[in-house]
Structures are given as structure tokens and as C-alpha cells.
Amino acid sequence: AQSVTQLGSHVSVSEGALVLLRCNYSSSVPPYLFWYVQYPNQGLQLLLKYTTGATLVKGINGFEAEFKKSETSFHLTKPSAHMSDAAEYFCAMRTGGGNKLTFGTGTQLKVEL
Amino acid sequence: NAGVTQTPKFQVLKTGQSMTLQCAQDMNHNSMYWYRQDPGMGLRLIYYSASEGTTDKGEVPNGYNVSRLNKREFSLRLESAAPSQTSVYFCASSADRGTNSPLHFGNGTRLTVT
Numbered sequence: 001a002q003s004v005t006q007l008g009s010h011v012s013v014s015e016g017a018l019v020l021l022r023c024n025y026s027s028s029v030p031p032y033l034f035w036y037v038q039y040p041n042q043g044l045q046l047l048l049k050y051t052t053g054a055t056l057v058k059g060i061n062g063f064e065a066e067f068k069k070s071e072t073s074f075h076l077t078k079p080s081a082h083m084s085d086a087a088e089y090f091c092a093m094r095t096g097g098g099n100k101l102t103f104g105t106g107t108q109l110k111v112e113l
Numbered sequence: 114n115a116g117v118t119q120t121p122k123f124q125v126l127k128t129g130q131s132m133t134l135q136c137a138q139d140m141n142h143n144s145m146y147w148y149r150q151d152p153g154m155g156l157r158l159i160y161y162s163a164s165e166g167t168t169d170k171g172e173v174p175n176g177y178n179v180s181r182l183n184k185r186e187f188s189l190r191l192e193s194a195a196p197s198q199t200s201v202y203f204c205a206s207s208a209d210r211g212t213n214s215p216l217h218f219g220n221g222t223r224l225t226v227t
Contacts, residue, residue: 009153032213043117043203043218044156051213090155094213100171101146101216103155 002027004093006104014112019063019078021107023091026072032094033074034101035065039087047089050074061085086111115139119204119219126194126226134189134222136204144207145187146171146216147179149200156203162187194226 007022025031033050048059050067058064065076074091091104120135138145143164148156158171162181176198178190187206191198201223205216 034213034215036218041220043220044205044216045218046215049213049215100158100161103148103157105153105155 002031002093002095002102004091004102004104006089006091006107008107009105010108010110012110012112013081015083016080019076019081019085019109021076021089021091021109023065023074023076023104024072025074025091025093027093027095029095033065033067034092034094035059035063035074035076036090036092037061037087038090038106044090047076081109081111083111083113085109117204117206117217117219119202119222121222122220123223124225126191126224128195128226130194131190131192132194132224133191134202134204134224135186136188136219137186138204138206138217139185140206140208140217141184142206142208142217143184144209145181146205146207147177147187147189148203148205149173150203150221151200159189159202191224194224196226198224199226200224 003026005024035047036044038044048057063078088106094101117138146161147159157173160179162168165184180188201221203221204219207216208214
């Protein structure tokens, strides 16, 4: 079965520290992978998407994600956290010709001074 | 550009009441979706529409109906609301299916059923 697992429902970092949000997927076919961010009382916004062939994907706001097929992972990173990065982050996967976008359960990122 | 517009933003219903959530997109997208978001469960697909005139069930369709009125509009109807349908509902659209076309989301409708 296709699934997306986000490790850690809550992550807390200090301002200026590295942000690492983990996402692992399970799929029998090559997946399309996405990271979305959700600020309070808003919809989801696309941060970045995986394009076949590129292992390191750059997104908006300084975020990037690395696709590792051997580890079935698509972790999201940012070298230096900013207060404005505090939000909920969702990893999502679409497989093959299907319409369904499967979401992880989300990781709430808190940035502390 | 408006993108994906959802109405209403907030709604309170009593058990057994009905209502329709409206969604419209102005990006000429083919596919539209309805998701619900519940704490700790991420987003779950209720129904989707790959093109005008077609609709398909998602992961949690029970208690809901949808209508793809035209290419722009995709409505979600609760015929007899239940407390378990208290949630935040998101409409989304995408240019095509089966690709890495991202979904574009509205700002959500917060529904409470008492």
C-alpha cells in the first residue's frame, strides 16, 4: 500500500539552527513527492516538488529536500531557521496515473529565540 | 489572481442539518479535490473530479456528495451532518493528474457540527 510517514509530530529548533523534517514513503512505483507548508488558519502552500532525476530539490524560503531512493526518504531541510518558518509541514506523494495525493500526518515546527 | 476560493469560511450546524460547501478556481485546472483535515491525521481525500462531469470517491466519502458543476466549480454537500464531520475542509485543484502538477489549495472551511 502507498503511504507517507512523517517522523515527529512536533519539532522545535532555535532560531538560526538547522531544520530537519523527516519524510519516508512506501510505494511500489516511482513516486511524485511534495512538501507543503501550512500557516495558521490558511490553506497549504507548495514548498517544493520532486522531479524525476534530480536528487536535491530546492524550494521557496530557503528550503530544500533530498530524494534518497535507497532509503525511501524525502527529508526537508533548511540551514538556518527563522521565526517566520514556524508552521505545519506536510509531506505528500502521488503515484503513477492516480489522482490521489497521499499526505503524511504533518510536523509542527516551532522556532524559539 | 484569486486561485481557489472557498465559501463559507466558518459554519456551525446542528446534527441532521444539511449544507453545501462551495469551491471555485480560476486557473483553468482540470482536476479538483475535497479534503478534510483533522488533528494528527493529516489531510484525507473525500472526493475528487478529474474533469468536468466526472467524480470519484476518495478515502473517506461516506456522508458526503459532490457536484462538478462546470470546469471552475466543485461543491461538497453534507446531507445530514454528524458531529464526526466536524473538521476543516479544503478544496484544491491541479492542472493534470498523474504528473508532478502540484495541488493548489483554498483557505479552508471550518465546520462545527453540534
